[in-house]
Amino acid sequence: xxxxxxxxxxxxxxxxxxxxxxxxxSLVSVGSExxxxxxxxxxxxxxxxxxxxxxxxxxxxxxxNHGVIFWGFLVLALANAEFLVSxxxxxxxxxxxxxxxxxxxxxxxDICSLATLIAVVLAAVRRIVNPPYxxxxxxxxxxxLAMIALLMLAYFGMHAAEIALGQxxxxxxxxxxxxxxxxxxxxxxxxxxxxxxxxxxxIHALVLLGFLNFLPFSKHLHILTAIPNVFLRNLDRPNSQQxxxxxxxxxxxxxxxxxxxxxxxxxxxxxxxxxRCQKVCPAASxxxxxxxxxxxxxxxxxxxxxxxxxxAGQPAxxxxxxxxxxxxxxxxxxTSCGACMEACPVFIEHLPKVVKMRRHLVQMEAEFPEELLxxxxxxxxxxxxxxxxxxxxxxxxxxxxxxxxxxxSTEYLLFVGCSGAFDARNKQVTVALTKVLDAAGVSYxxxxxxxxxxxxxVRRLGNEYLxxxxxxxxxxxxxxxxxxxxxxxxxxxxxxxxNDFRDYGLSVEVVHHSELIKELLDRKALQVRGVQELGDxxxxxxxxxxxxxxxxxxxxxxxxxxxxxxxxxxxxxxxxAFCCGAGGGRMWLEEHEGTPIxxxxxxxxxxxDPDTICVACPFCMTMFEDGLKDHADATAQVKxxxxxVALGLEGAKA
Amino acid sequence: xxxxxCIKQVPDTTQVQIDPVTNTLIRDGIxxxxxxxxxxxxxxxxxxxxxxxxxxxxxSMGPPNAEATLRKALALGVDRSILLSDRVFGGAxxxxxxxxxxxxxxxxxxxxxxxxxxxGKQTIDGDTxxxxxxxxxxxxFTQLTLxxxxxxxxxxxxTVTVRRKLEGRYxxxxxxxxxxxxxxxxxxxxxxxxxxxxxxSAKAQVEVWNNEVLKLDVNSVGLKGSPTWVSRIFSPxxxxxxxxxxxxxxxxxxxxxxxxxxxxEDLLAV
Numbered sequence: 001x002x003x004x005x006x007x008x009x010x011x012x013x014x015x016x017x018x019x020x021x022x023x024x025x026s027l028v029s030v031g032s033e034x035x036x037x038x039x040x041x042x043x044x045x046x047x048x049x050x051x052x053x054x055x056x057x058x059x060x061x062x063x064x065n066h067g068v069i070f071w072g073f074l075v076l077a078l079a080n081a082e083f084l085v086s087x088x089x090x091x092x093x094x095x096x097x098x099x100x101x102x103x104x105x106x107x108x109x110d111i112c113s114l115a116t117l118i119a120v121v122l123a124a125v126r127r128i129v130n131p132p133y134x135x136x137x138x139x140x141x142x143x144x145l146a147m148i149a150l151l152m153l154a155y156f157g158m159h160a161a162e163i164a165l166g167q168x169x170x171x172x173x174x175x176x177x178x179x180x181x182x183x184x185x186x187x188x189x190x191x192x193x194x195x196x197x198x199x200x201x202x203i204h205a206l207v208l209l210g211f212l213n214f215l216p217f218s219k220h221l222h223i224l225t226a227i228p229n230v231f232l233r234n235l236d237r238p239n240s241q242q243x244x245x246x247x248x249x250x251x252x253x254x255x256x257x258x259x260x261x262x263x264x265x266x267x268x269x270x271x272x273x274x275x276r277c278q279k280v281c282p283a284a285s286x287x288x289x290x291x292x293x294x295x296x297x298x299x300x301x302x303x304x305x306x307x308x309x310x311x312a313g314q315p316a317x318x319x320x321x322x323x324x325x326x327x328x329x330x331x332x333x334x335t336s337c338g339a340c341m342e343a344c345p346v347f348i349e350h351l352p353k354v355v356k357m358r359r360h361l362v363q364m365e366a367e368f369p370e371e372l373l374x375x376x377x378x379x380x381x382x383x384x385x386x387x388x389x390x391x392x393x394x395x396x397x398x399x400x401x402x403x404x405x406x407x408x409s410t411e412y413l414l415f416v417g418c419s420g421a422f423d424a425r426n427k428q429v430t431v432a433l434t435k436v437l438d439a440a441g442v443s444y445x446x447x448x449x450x451x452x453x454x455x456x457x458v459r460r461l462g463n464e465y466l467x468x469x470x471x472x473x474x475x476x477x478x479x480x481x482x483x484x485x486x487x488x489x490x491x492x493x494x495x496x497x498x499n500d501f502r503d504y505g506l507s508v509e510v511v512h513h514s515e516l517i518k519e520l521l522d523r524k525a526l527q528v529r530g531v532q533e534l535g536d537x538x539x540x541x542x543x544x545x546x547x548x549x550x551x552x553x554x555x556x557x558x559x560x561x562x563x564x565x566x567x568x569x570x571x572x573x574x575x576x577a578f579c580c581g582a583g584g585g586r587m588w589l590e591e592h593e594g595t596p597i598x599x600x601x602x603x604x605x606x607x608x609d610p611d612t613i614c615v616a617c618p619f620c621m622t623m624f625e626d627g628l629k630d631h632a633d634a635t636a637q638v639k640x641x642x643x644x645v646a647l648g649l650e651g652a653k654a
Numbered sequence: 655x656x657x658x659x660c661i662k663q664v665p666d667t668t669q670v671q672i673d674p675v676t677n678t679l680i681r682d683g684i685x686x687x688x689x690x691x692x693x694x695x696x697x698x699x700x701x702x703x704x705x706x707x708x709x710x711x712x713x714s715m716g717p718p719n720a721e722a723t724l725r726k727a728l729a730l731g732v733d734r735s736i737l738l739s740d741r742v743f744g745g746a747x748x749x750x751x752x753x754x755x756x757x758x759x760x761x762x763x764x765x766x767x768x769x770x771x772x773x774g775k776q777t778i779d780g781d782t783x784x785x786x787x788x789x790x791x792x793x794x795f796t797q798l799t800l801x802x803x804x805x806x807x808x809x810x811x812x813t814v815t816v817r818r819k820l821e822g823r824y825x826x827x828x829x830x831x832x833x834x835x836x837x838x839x840x841x842x843x844x845x846x847x848x849x850x851x852x853x854x855s856a857k858a859q860v861e862v863w864n865n866e867v868l869k870l871d872v873n874s875v876g877l878k879g880s881p882t883w884v885s886r887i888f889s890p891x892x893x894x895x896x897x898x899x900x901x902x903x904x905x906x907x908x909x910x911x912x913x914x915x916x917x918x919e920d921l922l923a924v
Contacts, residue, residue, distance in 0.1 A: 252849050363849040373846055381666065381687060389668045428902075465849045
């Protein structure tokens with residue numbers, strides 16, 4: 001009677017499970033087109049390393065616990081498959097395998113079941129004692145852990161009873177079940193022993209099939225979606241956005257799920273709400289309402305309001321204050337630093353979603369914080385954020401002899417950038433950089449007052465129309481002047497020229513000054529003396545240089561060469577570095593909510609008791625200089641890497 | 655009911671330089687912008703369109719390239735943009751400019767009732783603040799200048815109550831419609847065009863009215879109709895500044911030097 005009943009249950013469960021998965025996952029198809037099937041071999045490799053290998057998961061101490069459950073599950077998937085198959089066809093069972101193989105499998109199942117059980121208990125304890133975030137103690141989370149634990153317990157119960165009854169050998173193949181069998185016979189349950197295998201078998205069967213049908217409706221769906229999600233990850237340019245097509249009748253950005261890409265929607269089904277993104281988010285961790293986890297979660301809830309991909313009715317807006325919505329105010333808090341995406345174990349792309357929603361607000365609704373009105377008009381009208389006259393762009397060079405860029409006679413274009421050209425403090429960096437370049441005999445020229453803002457902040461702020469205007473102007477200018485190699489001192493210009501402009505057909509060699517200086521030092525084109533006056537140096541990694549473009553070593557090596565000592569690393573450094581607060585266009589916005597991000601980072605830097613804080617980005621420079629003003633007693637100075645090197649030029653042998 | 659915004663395309667004065675030899679503005683390559691005060695006038699007309707269902711009309715007198723400014727008004731949402739352009743309008747001073755604008759408004763009044771005409775309080779190139787009042791006088795409209803708030807608009811009684819921002823005080827004034835109102839920046843925060851509106855405005859029609867439409871006496875417009883003209887433009891002499899001390903390395907020392915110098919030159923009261 002066990003077999004037909006189970007067969008019927010199994011068929012019903014699987015049908016329901018497939019239907020539920022289909023109904024939910026087919027909603028992904030409402031998303032817009034994006035190609036994520038190129039370079040299949042690289043994708044496969046990423047999947048093996050990051051999904052199967054759990055590389056990002058195990059980065060944190062507790063992530064190892066997840067690794068144990070995941071790898072244990074991979075092994076136990078075999079055991080469960082056999083369980084289901086042999087439930088229908090008793091002849092198809094591991095019991096009929098040759099003994100050495102069979103015993104190896106049983107041994108592995110026994111050990112993995114124990115490891116998983118321990119890991120699940122630890123997970124539950126951790127969630128009670130020290131949850132990843134305050135709201136993480138949900139019924140759903142504990143229910144999932146309980147289901148897994150119950151499966152393990154039923155498995156042990158079944159085998160222990162079988163061993164006690166002599167139906168399975170008590171040998172070394174069952175170290176845990178064998179032990180439990182001996183315990184079992186000494187308990188009151190011993191009397192019911194003959195009925196126990198079947199009882200535990202049914203508990204196991206019902207929990208397994210029940211859990212299977214709970215799965216599509218829970219965050220545990222990630223066990224189906226996370227692995228493909230890693231395969232389908234963005235393989236390059238993590239902080240570039242897709243271009244938009246400006247034509248009559250088009251809409252721009254995203255305010256409904258179907259305006260997100262299908263991958264954005266799959267992301268929302270891959271999130272298991274671990275909270276790592278919010279922990280590293282500079283906005284969320286300084287008391288702003290933005291929470292990258294909730295942005296992704298809201299997208300999922302919004303999508304699920306549709307019953308089927310083609311369901312009639314007006315889908316709810318993505319931007320708003322209700323369920324399945326992200327508040328506009330929170331979207332403006334994003335610094336586009338990319339820490340959330342770097343932390344996500346399954347490569348969910350939070351930032352593109354935020355930018356798409358900003359694009360909608362700016363381009364369809366003309367809704368944005370009021371400071372941005374002047375900012376946008378200044379960029380459009382005068383090609384710089386402050387609305388300064390373009391002729392002022394060369395004032396920094398008025399006392400210097402800086403040649404104009406002319407293809408053929410100057411090798412590099414020095415793209416000064418708006419901060420380097422207009423901002424008082426950063427103009428000093430520009431001057432220092434030209435001294436360094438001159439000392440190394442680098443051939444370079446500038447565009448002078450013809451240089452235009454690269455549009456980086458404009459793009460992250462969602463004003464893609466204006467960005468496209470700026471990009472087309474600059475790309476055309478670079479082309480007509482025959483620019484092939486560019487030096488930037490601003491990581492934001494660097495990222496835009498190097499990554500964003502590629503979509504506009506520009507492929508030039510772009511080098512950040514920190515990289516070029518390192519190269520000049522390496523090939524001894526630049527002679528510097530050691531400098532002692534800098535004292536202890538801490539280094540702040542710029543998000544756009546580090547996380548978004550992978551430049552970590554160059555500034556470190558340069559500081560080491562000049563001071564003779566490695567930089568003191570901040571608590572959060574390299575790919576885990578904490579943003580200064582100025583990215584994503586936040587440079588041009590007031591920070592009304594929570595505590596200022598730059599204060600947080602300045603405190604972190606001062607905790608290392610440095611004499612010099614080394615930066616490599618004009619925005620970081622501004623944020624650190626501002627943040628230090630609250631620490632009147634602090635003696636630390638902020639210096640750009642170019643200024644540090646320029647110090648070493650004085651008295652150096654030519 | 656119509657609401658009219660008079661807007662002017664002006665050179666971006668932060669970028670304008672004066673030719674020291676000819677004493678004229680060097681306009682080559684200088685971009686044009688909407689006179690900043692006028693963008694607040696335009697915004698207020700759009701708000702009346704949104705809140706009271708007025709038909710919003712943007713009006714500008716200028717050369718053919720002033721069409722760009724009127725297109726911008728269309729992108730922001732006005733119903734009609736009209737460019738008053740004719741060779742005989744050229745070289746106009748404030749009197750003849752107000753003649754042309756008043757005539758155009760008169761023509762509009764033949765089509766629909768005029769509620770309010772908004773102008774910026776002045777332009778950043780001429781800085782006379784005369785054109786708005788000139789229009790009011792010529793049309794016999796109520797004249798309300800320097801308005802920073804519309805307190806109340808009563809369409810049944812055909813009155814408007816505004817707050818005028820004067821030096822050191824405010825004045826609340828109630829007046830009959832139709833009215834000509836010049837606005838200051840505090841009145842509102844201009845909107846930003848949406849992308850679909852921008853794209854649509856690129857293809858929309860800017861109406862052009864020349865003197866064949868307005869039929870004004872050629873002696874009352876342009877240079878001929880202008881009793882005043884600019885005889886000379888020059889930049890006031892400015893002596894070079896000097897850098898005191900080393901503000902980077904010793905800001906306090908530099909500040910003390912500055913205070914000493916200011917006292918020395920008797921520029922500070924002690």
